[in-house]
Amino acid sequence: MSVVRKLWQRGQNLLPVTGFHFTRPLVLFQSDDWGRVGLRDHEGREELQAAGLVLGEQPYDFYTLETAEDVAALNSALKVHRDSSGRHPCLQMNFIVANLDFAKMSAENFQQILLLPLSDGLPQGWRRPGLIEAYHEGISDGVFQPALHGATHFCPVSMQRNLAGNGERARFMRTLWQAGTPYIFWRSPWIGYEYWDPEKPGNKRFLPAEIQRQIIGRTVGAFAKLFRVLPGSACAPGYRANDDTHSAWAQHGIRVAQSGPGSPLPPHFDRYGILHLSRTVELEPAVDANFSVETCVGRAEAAFARGIPAVVCVHSINFHSTVKDFRSRTLRMLDEFLAALESRHSDLLYLRDEELYELVTKGSCDAWNGRADVPQVKVIQRKFTRAEAARPREA
Numbered sequence: 001m002s003v004v005r006k007l008w009q010r011g012q013n014l015l016p017v018t019g020f021h022f023t024r025p026l027v028l029f030q031s032d033d034w035g036r037v038g039l040r041d042h043e044g045r046e047e048l049q050a051a052g053l054v055l056g057e058q059p060y061d062f063y064t065l066e067t068a069e070d071v072a073a074l075n076s077a078l079k080v081h082r083d084s085s086g087r088h089p090c091l092q093m094n095f096i097v098a099n100l101d102f103a104k105m106s107a108e109n110f111q112q113i114l115l116l117p118l119s120d121g122l123p124q125g126w127r128r129p130g131l132i133e134a135y136h137e138g139i140s141d142g143v144f145q146p147a148l149h150g151a152t153h154f155c156p157v158s159m160q161r162n163l164a165g166n167g168e169r170a171r172f173m174r175t176l177w178q179a180g181t182p183y184i185f186w187r188s189p190w191i192g193y194e195y196w197d198p199e200k201p202g203n204k205r206f207l208p209a210e211i212q213r214q215i216i217g218r219t220v221g222a223f224a225k226l227f228r229v230l231p232g233s234a235c236a237p238g239y240r241a242n243d244d245t246h247s248a249w250a251q252h253g254i255r256v257a258q259s260g261p262g263s264p265l266p267p268h269f270d271r272y273g274i275l276h277l278s279r280t281v282e283l284e285p286a287v288d289a290n291f292s293v294e295t296c297v298g299r300a301e302a303a304f305a306r307g308i309p310a311v312v313c314v315h316s317i318n319f320h321s322t323v324k325d326f327r328s329r330t331l332r333m334l335d336e337f338l339a340a341l342e343s344r345h346s347d348l349l350y351l352r353d354e355e356l357y358e359l360v361t362k363g364s365c366d367a368w369n370g371r372a373d374v375p376q377v378k379v380i381q382r383k384f385t386r387a388e389a390a391r392p393r394e395a
């Protein structure tokens, strides 16, 4: 089986695919993990420390949850900037649309995973006044665009199996859950990602198509309840998506799939008509010890030189502030980054995922319709193979 799969993969890598290139510098922002709770602020930190955890080894120990103030500060920071058509940058916010329902789970001695949709509020012990309103405000201001990330982020099958095992792992999870924290990924990577179970053999790690379809259907439903629109773009937790994920996304109207950084491919379609976008710039000052704005600008320039969009990846942790102030530095760095791009490129355009989809399929975007002052962006089609694209490039 694995030999067949390897041959199939090799064939896929050699198959020419149509990539899309553009004659103007385009910038998109994709940001994961919004709405997902982590460490329950100072109170949760004290509880976990009393239970024997030493926190602070990794930035994600201090991943909490954005506050209304964090979201409003990001909104204001984006509104300072404009592209050559006068539009603000817009952050594609990928939401985790549910949290663990600690109150209900605790009543059952934490024997099973139960979810609380974000539209119904936050789990027991959590307070974030005005947060949902702050998301909506940024959406109506045109600086945020909600998109789909997932419902749990972790693999529910792996979590449930380990819970049933009642061993050390289950005990550790219950300690976190008592303190209102769902998980800290680096401390228990066996939890995997929503559609991907790391403890299964190599070719069985992705959950079966039917289970993925059920999860995605429920997630899209919870998203629609929260935002009153359907998601048009999606990013799989941990970037772990396969053909079955894409098929289920397409069935639910997703038109853009976001892929992680690595060897960025030009935007291209899959057999379900989903446009795939690779992230090209990592703007992650909270988690990258070697972070520099200069490197980010260099990555964006490298993307422009190839005629592909600069797709900026910035996770929500970078805007958190309650236990550790990640937000202040990120907003400064983001401001410098945007100012640098705007001063270097008088023809810069900020786009959203779905606008890039429009540009590729219709040759223009509704946002510019009737605007004679927005010069044309030419879309150029060029064939590439994944094997070619994976080769290292000259800087």
Ligand SMILES: [Zn+2]
Binding pocket: 032, 033, 149, 153, 237, 238
């Ligand atoms: Zn994520």
